[in-house]
Amino acid sequence: MASLPACDEFGLLPPGIHTATMAEIEDRFGRFQQTTRRRDLFRKLNEYVCEIQAVDWSVDLVINGSFVMTNVDEPNDIDVILILPEDWDFTAEVKPFEYNLLARRRIQRRYELDLFGVPRNSETEKNMVDFFSQVRSEWCDRLQIPYSQEKGLIRIEL
DSSP states (O other): OOOOOOOOTTSOOOSEEEEOOHHHHHHHHSSOSSSSHHHHHHHHHHHHHHHHHHHTOOOEEEEESGGGOTTOSSOSOEEEEEEEOTTOOTTSOOOHHHHHHHOHHHHHHHHOEEEEEEETTSHHHHHHHHHHTBOOHHHHHHHTOOTTOBOEEEEEEO
16 A cells, blocks of 8 residues: 655645555554644544444545644644445444444544545535545634635545
């Protein structure tokens, strides 16, 4: 697997979705900068990934937010798009341990992940990826990033 491309002068990955391993994510984004915040968030992301792997779902995670912006020392959380199978039934009852991997509030509290579950290859997936490829105006102002600048996202294949 190719390594992640270099970030630009604003600390952003090039536009597009870049597949990475957890080790690559840790190396680039999960290390100590001025505080332990990135390291702590990476640890929680890794815990969530391990729990998802334990249920053996065929899913991908797309990682986004200030966590994947190297010029941000203290990201608030990690934005995650959980890409579920195309035929995922959002109305079906799930087992408690599965619910614990899908419940947005629980995921936010336990892992500090802002989770959005979407079906693979859906219009919702496309819209979420398009939305998350935009740099929030807060970061444009703070880091002097042009408002039209797009950022890259990271895919974890599970």
